[in-house]
Amino acid sequence: MADAALACGAVAEPARGPWALRAVSIAVPVAYTAAFFLVPLAFFVVLGFWRVQDYQVVPGFSLENYRDIAGHILAQSNYGIAIVQSFYVSATTALCAVAFCYPLVLAIVYTVPGRLQRLVLLFAVAPFWTSYILRVFAWQILLARRGIINTAAASLGWDWMEQGWLNTQVATRIGLVHYLAPVLVIILYVSVSSIDRTLIEAARELGASRLQAFRRVIWPLSRVGITVSLSFATIIGFGDVLSGSLLGGGAGRSIVGAVPLFSNMIMSDYASSTNLPRTCALAMILVLILACILVAGLRAAERAQRAVA
Amino acid sequence: MRDTSKLDTAASVGEAAPSVPRRWFLGAAAGAAWSSLTIINKAQAAGPLRVLAWPGYDEKPVVGEFEDTHKVKVEFKNYIGGEQMLQYYSQVPKGTFDAIISDAEYVQKFVAQNALTPLKKADFPNLKDFHPKYQDFAPLRAPNDMTWGIGTRFSFYGISFNAKHVSDEEASSWNNLFMPKFKNKIVMFDWYLPNMSNASLALFPNNPAPYDISDGQLAQVKDWLIKLRPQITSFAPQNQGLVSALVNEDAIITPYGDMDIEMTVAGYNNFKTVVPKEGSIRWTEAACLCADSRNKELALQWIAYMSSAKVQSRLVYTKGFKARAPNMKVVEHWDDEQKKLMSYVPDPANPGRMLVETNIDKSSPRGLPVKQAEAAWQAIYNQFKSA
Numbered sequence: 001m002a003d004a005a006l007a008c009g010a011v012a013e014p015a016r017g018p019w020a021l022r023a024v025s026i027a028v029p030v031a032y033t034a035a036f037f038l039v040p041l042a043f044f045v046v047l048g049f050w051r052v053q054d055y056q057v058v059p060g061f062s063l064e065n066y067r068d069i070a071g072h073i074l075a076q077s078n079y080g081i082a083i084v085q086s087f088y089v090s091a092t093t094a095l096c097a098v099a100f101c102y103p104l105v106l107a108i109v110y111t112v113p114g115r116l117q118r119l120v121l122l123f124a125v126a127p128f129w130t131s132y133i134l135r136v137f138a139w140q141i142l143l144a145r146r147g148i149i150n151t152a153a154a155s156l157g158w159d160w161m162e163q164g165w166l167n168t169q170v171a172t173r174i175g176l177v178h179y180l181a182p183v184l185v186i187i188l189y190v191s192v193s194s195i196d197r198t199l200i201e202a203a204r205e206l207g208a209s210r211l212q213a214f215r216r217v218i219w220p221l222s223r224v225g226i227t228v229s230l231s232f233a234t235i236i237g238f239g240d241v242l243s244g245s246l247l248g249g250g251a252g253r254s255i256v257g258a259v260p261l262f263s264n265m266i267m268s269d270y271a272s273s274t275n276l277p278r279t280c281a282l283a284m285i286l287v288l289i290l291a292c293i294l295v296a297g298l299r300a301a302e303r304a305q306r307a308v309a
Numbered sequence: 310m311r312d313t314s315k316l317d318t319a320a321s322v323g324e325a326a327p328s329v330p331r332r333w334f335l336g337a338a339a340g341a342a343w344s345s346l347t348i349i350n351k352a353q354a355a356g357p358l359r360v361l362a363w364p365g366y367d368e369k370p371v372v373g374e375f376e377d378t379h380k381v382k383v384e385f386k387n388y389i390g391g392e393q394m395l396q397y398y399s400q401v402p403k404g405t406f407d408a409i410i411s412d413a414e415y416v417q418k419f420v421a422q423n424a425l426t427p428l429k430k431a432d433f434p435n436l437k438d439f440h441p442k443y444q445d446f447a448p449l450r451a452p453n454d455m456t457w458g459i460g461t462r463f464s465f466y467g468i469s470f471n472a473k474h475v476s477d478e479e480a481s482s483w484n485n486l487f488m489p490k491f492k493n494k495i496v497m498f499d500w501y502l503p504n505m506s507n508a509s510l511a512l513f514p515n516n517p518a519p520y521d522i523s524d525g526q527l528a529q530v531k532d533w534l535i536k537l538r539p540q541i542t543s544f545a546p547q548n549q550g551l552v553s554a555l556v557n558e559d560a561i562i563t564p565y566g567d568m569d570i571e572m573t574v575a576g577y578n579n580f581k582t583v584v585p586k587e588g589s590i591r592w593t594e595a596a597c598l599c600a601d602s603r604n605k606e607l608a609l610q611w612i613a614y615m616s617s618a619k620v621q622s623r624l625v626y627t628k629g630f631k632a633r634a635p636n637m638k639v640v641e642h643w644d645d646e647q648k649k650l651m652s653y654v655p656d657p658a659n660p661g662r663m664l665v666e667t668n669i670d671k672s673s674p675r676g677l678p679v680k681q682a683e684a685a686w687q688a689i690y691n692q693f694k695s696a
Contacts, residue, residue, distance in 0.1 A: 032484070052424070055395040068684075077691035144557030166559050167543040208689065227506065249543025250499055252695050258538070259695045268694075272501055272687050274392035 008193050042286065048281035052084055057276060065281035079265060081284075083289065086262040088254060089169050089244070090237030093176045094230045097184055100177060102226065103189040106218070121189060128182035136175050136246045143247065167249025172261070175243030184229045191225020192218070223304040231297020235290050241267050262286060325682060333685075335421055347465030358607050361397060362410035362648060365630055366615075368622045375614045381607065399425065409600040413593040414676045416457050425458075426598045427451035432609065435616040435636060440669055443529070443635035447495045448674050451597055458595030459616045460635035462625045464557040465591050465672050466503040467584040469568030471561040480562065483585050491540050496551055496560035499544040501690035502675060506590045507564055508533045514587035520619045520676040527681060534616055534693040544694060555580065559636040564666065570631045572648055591672035592637075626651070633665055 041139075048065055051058045058275050073080040104124060110121050127135065142148050143165040153161040195218060195263070203213040244252070245260040251260040266286065270279040346364040358381055366372065367385035376383055378440040388394040391412045398406065411419060419425045428451075430436055436444050436459070443460040451457045468623070470480045479485050486495060497504060508530045509519035516522075522530070542560050545551045552571055566589065572580040596612040598605065614620055618638035626647060627638070633651060640653045648654050652664040659667050678686045 023350075055392070055399040057400075076688040078695040081695050106443060140557075142551070143358075145559045146557045164542075164559060166557070167554075207658065245546055250546065250550075251541075251544055256694075260544075263449055265691065265694075268499060268544075268546070270693070271390065271499075271685065272392070272690075274390065275395050 033238055044283055046071050047277050048284050049090055050277040051071075052275045055274075065278045066197070068278065069281055069285070077265070077269075078259075079262065079285075081256065081259050082262040082265045084255045084283075085169075085254065085259040086238050087289075088256050089248075089261060090176075090234045090240075093173045093180070093237040094233035096173055096179045098188075098226055098229050099229045101184040101188055101229070102222070103179055105185055105192050108189065109192045117193075121185070124185045125134045125182035127178060131178055132244060133246075135178055136242050139171065139175050139178065139247055140166060143174070166247065167252050169244075169248055169252045169254035172243045172248035172252055175247040176237045176240060179240070179243065180233045184233060187229050187232065189223070191228075192222055195221045208260045224301050226306070227297060227301040227304050231293060231300070234293050234297070238290060238293065239263055239286060243292060320406065322405035326573075338511070357381050358408070358605055358611060359386070359406050360384070360408045360410065360611070361386050361406045362392060363387065364389070365624060365627055367412055367624075368627055371494070371620060374620070375611060379607065381608065381612065384579075394641055395419075395692045398463045403601040404599075404603050406599050407604045407608040408466060408599060409592050409597045410461060411458065411537050411597055413446065413458070413460075413595055413674055416449055416597060420451075420457055424600055425456035426602070426605070427457055427597060428454075428459065428609075428612070430454065430456055433613055433616050435618065436614070438638040439616075439635045440619060440637055440666060442662060442669055443593075446595075446674070448593070448676065449610070450502050458597040459612055461596050461615050461621065462634055463591055463593040464632040464634040465566045465582070465584055466507060466564065466669055466675075467582050467589045467672075468571075468667070469555075469563050469566055469580060469582040471540065471555060472579045473582050474558075474561040477581070477583065480583050481586055483564070483587050484539060486564065491538065491562055493542045494561045495537075495541045496554040496563045497541055497544050498551060498563070498565045499546045503590050503592075504675075505530055505534070505686055505690060506675065508537075508550065510590070511585075511586045516588070517673050518676065518679070519673055521679040523680060527686075531689045531693065534689070535696040538693060538696040539565075543626050549580070551661075567631070573650060574631070584668045585598075590675045591669065592675045606611075628685065637663070637666075638678065 047057075049061045049063070051062050051064055053058065069079065072078070108117055108120050108124065140147070144150070145162075145164050146165065147166070149165075150162045153159070163172075175271075199217050199221075200213050203217050204210075208216065241261075241263045244250070244264045245267070248261065248264075250264055251258050263286065266279060266282045268281065270276070360366065360383060362385050364387045367383075367387065370381050372385075375381075386397060386406070388397055391414070392412065393419060394409070395415060398409070409419070409425075410565070414424070430444075439460065443463075446456070446460055449456045449458045449460070468480045468483070468486075474490075479488065479490075485491075506519045509522055509526070512514060512529050512533055513519065513522070513526065543550065543554055545554065549569060551560075551563055551565055551568060552575065555563065555568060555572060556575070556577065566582050566584075569580040569582040572578075596614060596615045598608050602608050613625070617638065618636045619642055621634035621636045622639035622642035625634045626643070631651065637653075640648055643651070643653070652668065654664055656662050656664040656667045677683060
C-alpha cells in the first residue's frame, strides 16, 4: 500500500511541477486580460445602459443612449459620416504604414549583416521611446503653413511646393504612420526574418531572378505578417484621437469631406456634455467596429497562413 | 423647503441597489470615473476650507495671503468645464465643499439644487469698486436684492486677428467672417456654447439674451454656421491649437477673443482683438457659498478676499492665464504695460471710459440654451462640424 502510494506519489510529483507552471502560465495572461481588457470593457458595457439625470449617473437598464445615438447616425450629429471618415483614414493609413515599413524591414533583413541587424532595428523603433504627443507637436511645426517644410521650400524658391498640409487628413495619416511604424517594423521583422532563406536560395539556384524570388517566395511568406500589420494599424488608427485632433485640425478634409473622425466626435461630445453613459455607448460602437476589423484581420491572416501551408 | 432628493441620489442609489454586481459597478464607477473622490476625502481630512474651482485660484500668489492671514489651508479641487464641475459636485457627499467658483451660467443649476446660500451684498464692501454690471450681475441675482455669487474674473469671446493680414474694419463684424479672404483661414475653439451664441448675436445683434431664441431663430443660427464651415481650417480643443494655428498662419482670424493677450505674451505683437459691432459673448466666474458648507464664516471671508482689487489683479494676471477682473481698481496694482495688455486703458472712442468697460457694455453674459435642450444645440454644432 505504502509502496503504491509512494509509487503514485512518485508518479504524481513530477507531473505537479509542469501542471503548476501551466496554471501560472495561463493565469497570468488571463488575469492580465481580465484586469486591463475585460473588466474595463464590462464597465463600458454596463455604463452604456445607465443614464444621467441632474448631472448624476443613474444606474439601471435603459436603451435611451443607444436609441438617441441611432437617431444621430445619419442625421443631426452625423456619426455615420464620421465613422466612414475614420474607416477611410485608418485603412489608408494602414496601407501607407505597411508600404513604408515593409521595404524597410526587407532592407534590414536582406541587406544588413546579421550582427548589425539588432542595432539597425533598434534605430528603426527608436521613435517608440519618444512621447507620441511630442511627435505630434513636432509634426505641427513641420507641416504648418509657415512651418519648416514650407519655409525651406520658399527659401529655395520652390513656392509651387508650398502646401497647407496641416489640418488635413493627410497630416493625420503622417502622425499615425509615425506612431505606428515602430510597432509595424517589429511585427514585419518577425514575419520576414523567419522566412527560411534556403527557399530563397533554392529559387535563385533554379534560375529565378531577384524579383521572381521576391514574388514567388518572400511575398507569399510575408503575407501573414502584412495582414496582421494592416489590421493592427487600422484598429489603432481608427481609435486614435491625438493625430486627428492636433494634425487633422479636428475635422480635416479628405475625399469623404471636412468631417471629424469618430474618435474625435466622441471626445468632443464628452467635453460638451460630460455624459459618461452616452459616451460609453458611443465608445461601445467604436469597440464593436474595432472587433469587426480584428475578426476580419484574423480571418485574412488565417487564409494567408493556409495559402502558405 | 429644501429638496435634498437630488443631492442624495448618489448615496441612495447605492443603498437601494438590489444586487452585489450593481453595488460593485457603482463603486467602480465612482472610483474609476471620478477619481476625485479620494482626493476630496484627503482634502476633508487636511484642510478646513474646501473649494471647487477652475485652475488659477489655487496658485500661491492668489491664495497665499488668505492662508497666512487666517492660518488655514485652502484645499482646491480643480475642474475644467462647467458640466464637469456639476458632476464633481453631484458625486460627492453634502458638505464636501465650502465654496465653489462657478461659471455664471451654471449658478442657476446649483440654485435649482438648493446648493447655494445667497450672499448679502453689504457683506462685500469691495463690490462698490466693481464695474456697475458686476455690482448687480443679472445671472447671479438672488431674491431680496441678494446675490448668488461675487464675480471674480471674466473675459470676452470677441474676434482675434492677425493685423498683418486683417484690418480693424474687416474684424468689426461677425458677418465679415464670410469674406473670401477668410476661406480656410479661421480657427475655432471647439465648444458649441460660445460659437453658437456668437452666431446668434451675428444674426440678432446686441441681443442681451442670445441663448434665449426660438426654434426658428435656432434654425437660422444653424444655417449661419453651416454657411461659415468652408471658412474654417481647424477646430482646436485647447488654446495651444489656436496659438499654433495663428503663429503659423494656418489661420489669420479666430472667433475666440483674448488671443492678442496670449500672442503678445508669446512675443508676437501683430495680433488684436475686438468685440464686433453686433456684440459678443462674455464669460464670467463667480465665487459662491455652498449651502452645506461646514465652515461658512471662513468661506464668506474667502469670497470677500477674492473680491478685493489686489487679489483679483493677481488672479487674472497669472503666468499661464490672463483674464479680466470685475473689480475696476485692479489698475492700482498694475503697471502701464499690464493695463494696456488687459485693456484697462482709456477708450479713444468713448472719453472717460476704459476700453474694457466699453467691451463689457457691448457684450452679453454667456448662458445656457433656454428654449431648447443643450443636447439639441450640441447636435447642431456636430452637424456644423461635419457639414
